Amino acid sequence: MPHPSRIRNFSIVAHIDHGKTTLSDRILEITGALTAREMTEQVLDDNPIEKERGITIKARAVSLKYRSEDGEDWSFNLIDTPGHVDFTYEVSRSLAACEGAVLVVDATQGVEAQTLANAYLAIHNDLTILPCINKIDLPSAVPEMAREQIEEVIGIPARHAVLTSGKAGTGVRDLLEQIVHDIPPPVGDADGPLRALLFDSWFDLYRGVTCLVRVKDGAIRPGLRIRMMGTGVVAEVQEVGVFTPKAQVVPELTVGMVGYVIAGIKDLHVTKVGDTMTEADRPATEPLPGFQDVKPMVFASVFPTESDAYEDLRDAMDKLRLNDASFTFEPESSTALGFGFRCGYLGLLHLEIVQERLEREFDLSLITTAPSVPYRITTTRGEVVEISNPVKLPEPQLIDRIEEPYILATIITKDEFLGGILALAEERRGRQVSLEYAGTQRAVLKYEIPLNEVVLDFYDKLKSISKGYASFDYQLIGYRPGDLVKLDVLINGDPVDALAFIVHRDKAPTKGRSLVEKMKEMIPQQMFEVVIQAAIGSKILARSTVRALRKNVLAKCYGGDITRKKKLLEKQKEGKKRMKKVGRVDLPQEAFLAVLRVED
C-alpha cells in the first residue's frame, strides 16, 4: 500500500464545456491507465459483465501511477465530480475526499458561474487550488483574460496557472508536476479507528452496493465489520479495491487511499453520500464533518396518460430508485388525474433526467405536473407542517404563516445582457445582494430569490435573455416567510387539483390571466366549449374559452384512396391517446406545464 506521503488526491472542477473531460482523458492516457482505444472498446462492449466494467470506467475515482520528472513514483487519485448545480452536495463531498483541486478555466470563455461555485466549494473544503487555463490551442484563446478573471473574480493567485490544451496535450505534464509539488499529501492516523468518507455509491444486481470511499484514518480490509455512522447500518466487508480504471482487488485500503468497498449491502438508501464508515467493534468517536441527509427540493407529480399503466409506472420508478438514492416518490391520488406519484428531485436537471428515463427506458406515456418546492406552513394552531404538493395546502383561514425556500443565485454575464437579467431577477422577486464587475464587460451578480420562482422556467429565460451566455449557479440559504396563495385552475367549472400551484399574492392576477390564455392556446378545440378559469378560493381571477370545434371532416376521397384516409384518422386517434381525459375534456401534456410557459 502506498505511503501517504506518496499519495496525491485531487479533483478537476470546471464550468460545463470548459474541457474537463478531455483533460481527464489526457491525464489517464499519460499515466498509462488506459489507451484511447481501450476506453472506446470497453465502454461500447455489450456483454453484461463488461458493461459492469463500463460502469467502473465511469466510476468517480481513478487510481493512477505517475513517475515525476525527478524519477519518483506517485499514486494519484483523480476524483470526478458531477457537473451540475443540482448536485452541489455530492460535489462538496467528492471535494472533501481530496487535498487539492485543479480549477479548469476555458481560455476563450473565462470564469463562469460554475467555475466560481466550484472554486468556493474547494476553498470551503480547505483544498489547495491549482488554476489551469485550458483550450489555449484555440485561436480565440486569451489566457491573460482568464488569468485576470481568476484573480479578480475568485480571488486566488493565478500567476503560476498552467496553460493547457487537453485536446493537443500541451501543458498536461506541467500540470501533473504541479500536482506532485503543490498539493499536500494526505495525513491521518494509521492506527486509529477507521474513518472513511463515503462519496459515491451505486447498485448493481450482481454485487449489490459498491461504495467509493476515501480513508482518512485506519484501514479497511475484507472481514472487517463496518458501521455507517449516519445510518447506523452494520456490514461485513467482502472486498476492497481500486479502479485503475479497471476494478482491481487490493488487500486493504489505508490512510489517504481512495477505493471501493463491497460489503453485501443491498439497499442504496443506507449508503448515503457524506456518511462516515467506521469499525463496528472499535468505532471512531466523531464522524467526519459535513454529512447531510439531502432532501429533495423540487417536486412534481407524474401520472400515466392511460390509467391502466399505473402498475408499469410504479415498477419503473422502483427500478430507477434502486440506482438513484436521491430520487423519492410516494403514491398520489388526484381527483382529476387518478392514481400517480408525487416525486422529489434534487433540482430541475435531476427531474428532467428521471422523467426522460421513465419515458424512454420504460416506454411510458406520462403526464407531468409543473414543478413545485417544499413549503413550511405554520397553522393558526401553532403546528408546523411541510408540504411538497400545492394540493395539500391547508385552507387559508387555517394558515398563520407560509415560508418558502430561498436560494442565493450567482449569475455571471456579459454586461450587455445585464439589463434584461436584472429585470428578470426583480420580476422573480429577487433581492440584489451584490453586483460586481470583473474586467470591463463581465458582471458577477448575486441575488436572493425564492426557489419557487427559479423552478418555474427561470433558467430557460435566463438563457434566452443572454443568448445562452449567462451562467448560473445557486445554493440554498433557508426558508423565509412570503405572502403566498394557492392558485386553482378550473376546467369547465371543476378545479383540476394537478394544475394548482402556489404563487405570491401580488403576482396571482397577472399569472392567472397569462395562464388561462396560454392554456387556451394549448388545449385543442373539442366537441364542446372548454372554459378555463384561474381562481384563488372562490374568487375567479381570469377566464378564457376554447370554442367548440365546428369542423373536423375529411371531405375529398380521392380515387378511392381509403387507406390514406384511414391513416389520417389514425393520426388523430394517436393524438387523442397522448392526452389525458379530465372529466370530458382532453388535456394535452403541455397544458399541465402551461404555468412554465407563461410570459410574466
Next chain:
Amino acid sequence: MSAPGAYVHVPFCAHRCAYCSFVAQAGREGEDAYFEAVGLEIRARAREARGPLDTVYFGGGTPSFVGPARIEGVVRLLGETFGLAPGAEVTAEGNPDDLDDARLEALRAAGVGRLSVGVQSLVDGELAWLERRHDAASARSAVSRAAALFPKVSADLMIGIPGQTRGTLLASLDGLLGAGVGHVSVYLLELEKAPRLVALRREEPGLFADDDEMAEMWELVDGRCEAAGLPRYEVSNWARPGEESRHNLKYWTGAPTLAFGVAAHSFDGRVRRANSGSTTEYARRVREGGTAFVSEEVVEGEAAVRERALLGLRLSAGIPERLLEEASASLAPSARARLRECGEAGLLERRDGRVRLTRRGVLLSNEVFSLLV
C-alpha cells in the same frame, strides 16, 4: 356482392393549380407511353373482375385535357376485357377551359354519360387565387352546354377560397343550379398542401375564412341544395334523387373497384392495393410485370367491420344500428366511452334501426371516424 366499377387515372393537366395535391403533371409529355401502360395494365388484370363493370370513372389530373379518343379507347378496352353492364355509368372529370362544343360532343360520343366539371367557383377573383384557367363566364357556359348534352352533370365547388364570403359562395352555387347541374360536390380547401396559399394567409389572414366560418358555409350549401331538390347523400355530395354518383357510392359501400393508372387504388372486397405514385415507375412496372401495385392493406375481421361502419356513416342513409354495435364491440373501453359521448354531443342520431351523422355530426365526422379506425 355488387358489380365492380373501374377507375382510370389521367394524370395530365394544362396547368397545375395552386391547391393541387393530386398526382398530375402539366403538359401532355409521355401521354402515348402512359396510355399504352394503362392498356397493358387493364389486359394484365383481366381476371380480377367478377361480372361486368357497371361504372367507369375517369379522374385526374384532367381527363378532358387529353384527346377524347384516349377516353374512347380505354372505355372500349374495359368493355372488351371485363364487359360493360347495360346502362353502365361512365363519368369523366373535365375542366371548363377544355369544354368547347367539339370536345363535349366527342366525349359524349366516346361513351361518357356523366360529366363532372371542376368549376370550384363562379367568381373571377376567387378562380384567380386558385390559379384556375377558366373564368366564371366560361365555366357557366361550359356547365350549361354540358347539361344540355349529357344525361348527368355534376360540378365541384370549393369552400375556403381566399376572399370567399357566404354571398359569393351562394352566388356560385346558385349559378350552378341555374345552369342545370343535378349533382354538386363541395370540398373544403386544404391549405396545408398549397404552399403559395399558406404564404398568402400569413400575409393577409383576413382573406381566409376560419374553421367556424367554413362550417357555416357548408351548412349554407347543405340548406340551399336541399331546398333546390338536391338532398345530401354523402358528406360532400348532393344530388337530385337518381343522379348520385354510382361510382363514388362504391367507395362508401365497400363494393369492388378496379383502379388503373398511376396512384390508383383498387379494392376487391378484402384487399386494398395501391399503384405506384410515380408515372414513370408505374409505366415501368406495368411493362415489366403487368401490374404496378406497390402496397396493399388486407381488411378483414373486426377491422373490416369497423371500416364498413366508418365508410357507411359518410352516407346520409347511415348504417344499421347493429353494424355500429358490432363495430364498437372491438373497441377499447376508452374509445367506446368516447363514441357514447359523440352520441350525447349530438353528432349521431338513431332512427328506424339506423344510425346517421347529424348535420353537426357531418362537420365533426372525424371525431367519430377516428374512434372506429
